[in-house]
Amino acid sequence: MRIARWQHATGIGEGFVIDDTVAPFGDGLTVAEVLAGGLEAARLLHERVTDAATPLADVTLLAPLAPTSIRDFVAFEEHVEGVSAGVEGTSNVADEWYEYPTFYFTNPHTVLAPSEAVSPPVCERLDFELEVAAVVGGIAAGGGVNLTPDEAASHIFGYTIMNDWSARDLQAREMMVRLGPAKGKDFGTTLGPWIVTADELAPFLDDGGFLALRTEVRVNGDLVGEDLLSNMGWPFGELVAYASRNSRVVSGDVLGSGTVGNGGCLGELWGRNGALTPPPLRTGDEVAMSVEGIGDLVATVGPAVPAPAIPPARNRPRLRHRRAF
Template structure:
């Protein structure tokens, strides 16, 4: 099933996509509550939406929100190491990676309170002149767990969604200089959607045990990159196993794959002066596509003014 959260004339609803229509459940039922109630609850709700929906509306009549507008938490991995190599190249650094990158999958916590829907406008992060997109896939936890095994951790995933990890590269350079990891550079927005596509819907795309979903990103209609999810150096099973060491994963948690190689503007920098590179500006239209996952299409708009600190920043 393809689960969506949407707004219509009768308020906010959860429902399933059925071609060009949405079949909605009664008001008050959220996708998170269904996931928390377990696989049977989600399946039964899907059957209800098919047989006896509260409402049926065309996609043109509704505003799609993120399928999980406020997940319990969002972590983002870095599972495509060629993305890191490409970013290092753009920054004038060595493409040879430290051995630790092949020992554990990197991840960080990002802002679960800044989730945007698949067609929402995205403001430039305040003060940023180097605003970027990142093409990713998010795995959504269905069944919680701790200390998961890499061999079985993917069984805890209920479904997948497109994930755009919007990044202020100029803020990121300051974040990294502090040595404490990602902060304001990743704080302003992340996109999930258009739907949470349940695992069973995607099984036909599995190849050699991995989901082989074609993915692409474009800016103003010009394709930036094209890749495939099965090229991850760290699998979702390995990522979830590492993330869950000594920590409970909860239903509804979102875990990002990391950026598909070439799936951000940083990797396409062809000038030694990053400030002169091509970054997103108001009016740009960013589109992500994923085989079986759908499409997000968003316009970048001007962000808020910075309220300066005593230092001037």
């Protein structure tokens, strides 16, 4: 099953993509409600679809969900090797990387629709990141805490493609403060074109529980990166389980795999090449991502948007008591 949201002349629709058409769930249900209901309930809805379908060509796809949160992992060793070479001058994967699947939170309020142009901040090193994201579903109220990997895997409703747009020069400055990334990342994350339910991708699972999906990314038609998703350090169930440790995951959460290796982003290639080759993204560039079993996600780079200036930190006296005013 493929699940999507779309804009049509009659308004916003939420439902299934069936062949080359879209059809609403029925009963006014939303994607958020269907995710909460879980995969089995979604399958029953799919069997009962009766409303007239609309040609896919007649609608504009929106992001397939409004995420409750977005966690973005860094699960590909090859990506870390390449990026670290650009940052540290030599390839280095910290021992700590192998211990647990690290992630950061990014902004669920700046999710972009498929084909929607990204409006980056003013920067010199704009980049893309090709990822696959798991979408959580079927977690009852009060659940989703300290899940085992098997329990977590059972709550993966489906998968979508994720482009984690990155302003590398802003990101590098932020992370010198031992915090972030923040403004180098949170201006835009593209999700889509739809959610493919986990059962549809089960034939691609290898013996270790990894999804052996081929991934590709092209910039202006030129192949830049290609990898197998199964080169992750951890399968998705373990990512979800780790996210739930001493915390909570809920239906509608999105968990990105992190950038695939072998050219899944420009930053990795810059590190390996020792130069900004291929060049950073510029206004008008087209980034086209393809993931086997899921589909294509194509977006262009829009003009950079200047933001109001923020002054640097003030050199303040370190007083311990208030002065008289």
